[in-house]
Amino acid sequence: MKVENNSIYYEKNQVDKELNLERLTVEIKSKRRYIFFLVGTLMVISLINLYSVSDYEGKLFSLPMTLLFMFVGSTVGFFVSTLDYRKFNKNLFFRFIYFGSLGLLAFMVIAGRFFNGLGIVREINGAYGWIRIGGLGIQPAEILKLAFIILLAMVLAKGETLKEGVWVRIRNSSVVLVPFILLIIFQNDLGTAIHYMAIYMILLFFTNIKLKVVFSVIGGFGALGFGLLTFIYKYGEKIGGGYKARRIIMYVDGIINDGYTGNIDIGYQVAQSLLAFGNGGLFGVGYGNGVQKFSYLPEIHTDFIMALFGEEFGLFGVMLIVAMYLILYNISMNIAMTSKDYFGKYLVVGVAGMIITQVLINLFVAVGLLPVFGIPMPLFSYGGSSIITILTGIGIVLSVNNYTASK
Numbered sequence: 001m002k003v004e005n006n007s008i009y010y011e012k013n014q015v016d017k018e019l020n021l022e023r024l025t026v027e028i029k030s031k032r033r034y035i036f037f038l039v040g041t042l043m044v045i046s047l048i049n050l051y052s053v054s055d056y057e058g059k060l061f062s063l064p065m066t067l068l069f070m071f072v073g074s075t076v077g078f079f080v081s082t083l084d085y086r087k088f089n090k091n092l093f094f095r096f097i098y099f100g101s102l103g104l105l106a107f108m109v110i111a112g113r114f115f116n117g118l119g120i121v122r123e124i125n126g127a128y129g130w131i132r133i134g135g136l137g138i139q140p141a142e143i144l145k146l147a148f149i150i151l152l153a154m155v156l157a158k159g160e161t162l163k164e165g166v167w168v169r170i171r172n173s174s175v176v177l178v179p180f181i182l183l184i185i186f187q188n189d190l191g192t193a194i195h196y197m198a199i200y201m202i203l204l205f206f207t208n209i210k211l212k213v214v215f216s217v218i219g220g221f222g223a224l225g226f227g228l229l230t231f232i233y234k235y236g237e238k239i240g241g242g243y244k245a246r247r248i249i250m251y252v253d254g255i256i257n258d259g260y261t262g263n264i265d266i267g268y269q270v271a272q273s274l275l276a277f278g279n280g281g282l283f284g285v286g287y288g289n290g291v292q293k294f295s296y297l298p299e300i301h302t303d304f305i306m307a308l309f310g311e312e313f314g315l316f317g318v319m320l321i322v323a324m325y326l327i328l329y330n331i332s333m334n335i336a337m338t339s340k341d342y343f344g345k346y347l348v349v350g351v352a353g354m355i356i357t358q359v360l361i362n363l364f365v366a367v368g369l370l371p372v373f374g375i376p377m378p379l380f381s382y383g384g385s386s387i388i389t390i391l392t393g394i395g396i397v398l399s400v401n402n403y404t405a406s407k
Contacts (some may be wrong), residue, residue, distance in 0.1 A: 024404065031331055031401055038328045039379070039394055043070055045321070046380045049309050053293050053301045062301060062382050069384040073391030080395030084403060089343045094154050098176070101147045104140050105183035112187065127189040127374075139385040141184050141192045146393055148196060149350030151176045152203050157342035159207075166209050170217065173204070191373025195358060202353030203346060206336075270368045272297040273304050276311040277318075277367060284314030301382045303374055306366050322359065325378070329356045335401045344400040351393040 047066065054062050111121040112128025122130040122137065130137045152173055159169035177200050184193040201218055276292040279285060290311040293300050300308050310318045329352050336348035355378050362377040364370040376386045 028401055028404055031335060032398060034331055035328065035394065035398065035401075038324055038331075039391070042321070042324060042379050048287075049305065049312075049380065050301060050382065052288050052290065052312065053305070053308055065384070066382060066387070069387040070379075070391070072384075073388040076388060077391040077393075077395030077398075080392055081398035081402065083399055085344060085347060085396065085399045086341065086403065088150070089154055089157065094151065097147045098151055101144045101151075102179050102183065105144065105180070105187070108140060109183055109186045128187045129184075129189045129192070136384065139383075141187065141189060142383075142385040143389050144180075145196065145199065145354055145389060146351075146396070148176065148180055149199065149203075149347065149354065149393075152200065153343055153346035153350055156203060156207055156346045160342040166213050169207065169209065170204075170213075173200070189374070191361075191375050194373060195354075195361060195375055198357040198361070199350060199353050202357065203350050206346075206349045269297060269299075269304060269372060270365075273307040273366045274368060276307040277315075280311040280314045280317075282314050282316060284310070284312045284317055287312050303362065303372070303376060303381060304366055305377050305381045306363060309380070310366075318363075321380075322363070325356060325359045328352075332397050335397060335404070338404055339400055340404060344403070348397050348400050351397050354393060355390060 047063065047070075050066055051063055108121055108128055108131075112123060120131050120133065121128055122132045124130055129141055130139050132138075155172045155176060156169065158164070159172065164172070177196070180196055181193050184196065204217065272292055276290065276297065279291070285291075290308050292311055293308055297304055297307060306318065306321075309321070313320075332348050332352035332355075336345045336352065339345040339348065358375055358378050361370060361373065361375045362381075365372055365375065376383050378390045379387060
């Protein structure tokens with residue numbers, strides 16, 4: 001009789017497992033469909049918005065190039081989504097991407113600062129961050145955000161598995177963070193360095209480290225940033241801080257003294273961006289009717305692309321786009337929380353954090369709440385490195401989602 005009962009319980013457990021697996025499979029497919037829909041819709045809206053700029057400026061070349069970037073990024077992302085991400089959580093792979101990434105960033109600094117770029121490293125707005133190959137520009141620091149996330153995911157996952165102490169995990173993750181940050185700052189690319197820091201903070205927040213420790217670390221970096229901001233505002237020009245120091249000074253003046261108004265130098269772009277959002281109102285002036293693209297707002301197809309969208313589609317249009325990114329973030333975080341291993345969890349948290357912080361930084365810059373950093377709007381701004389990086393990151397999220405039901 002006992003054997004019979006065990007047999008009944010065994011069969012019941014097997015049925016329960018099969019039902020749970022079936023339910024989980026349905027959820028996985030549903031999340032995948034939602035991600036495809038959201039990313040696809042954002043790309044279509046992006047192309048429509050970019051056409052509005054390109055049609056006037058005579059830069060229709062940017063439209064086929066963006067289509068090419070999206071095709072390449074989608075192809076790479078789809079390929080990555082078919083891979084088993086767990087196979088890359090190896091020490092050999094860690095060393096390869098760690099030293100390879102830092103080596104590439106060091107090359108950018110050395111070639112740009114000391115060897116006149118060696119014919120391929122380009123200086124743009126004072127930053128040595130681009131490699132020019134033929135007619136294409138590649139920004140390694142943008143693409144290496146994924147390498148940075150993978151490395152941190154490995155370190156934090158190992159810390160969880162081995163139950164390492166809090167400060168041991170912070171120390172080990174800092175071994176990844178600090179060299180990346182320093183080498184990017186040496187490229188004179190403060191905005192990208194800040195974005196790397198934001199990704200790190202989000203990953204740290206979602207560890208099982210006590211929140212008071214996480215907030216202590218965040219507070220420490222926040223106090224350091226505020227102190228640096230104050231120092232640059234007071235003494236930046238006196239010590240020859242250059243263009244980036246003037247940007248920060250203008251940012252503080254814009255917040256405190258309405259310093260953007262009438263400024264024709266550093267604050268001009270932000271002032272025109274604010275005019276675009278103000279002109280758009282709640283519902284916008286209508287597609288194609290924006291005026292800031294008539295050369296009033298320089299480089300509107302890159303960092304300030306949302307100013308045109310806000311002008312033509314209004315506050316509700318911008319809120320719709322932000323809502324789509326938030327839904328994408330929420331789905332990604334759900335995938336992270338249901339992942340079967342820590343490595344997958346931190347991979348998805350890192351990618352989701354990369355995208356949502358990039359959205360927020362870009363919008364805050366456009367409305368004058370942050371200094372102009374040169375951070376593109378994901379999938380919206382013209383730029384191949386950013387588009388390919390974002391779509392590859394989405395591929396990583398889908399890979400983790402696909403293997404959620406695996407043992």
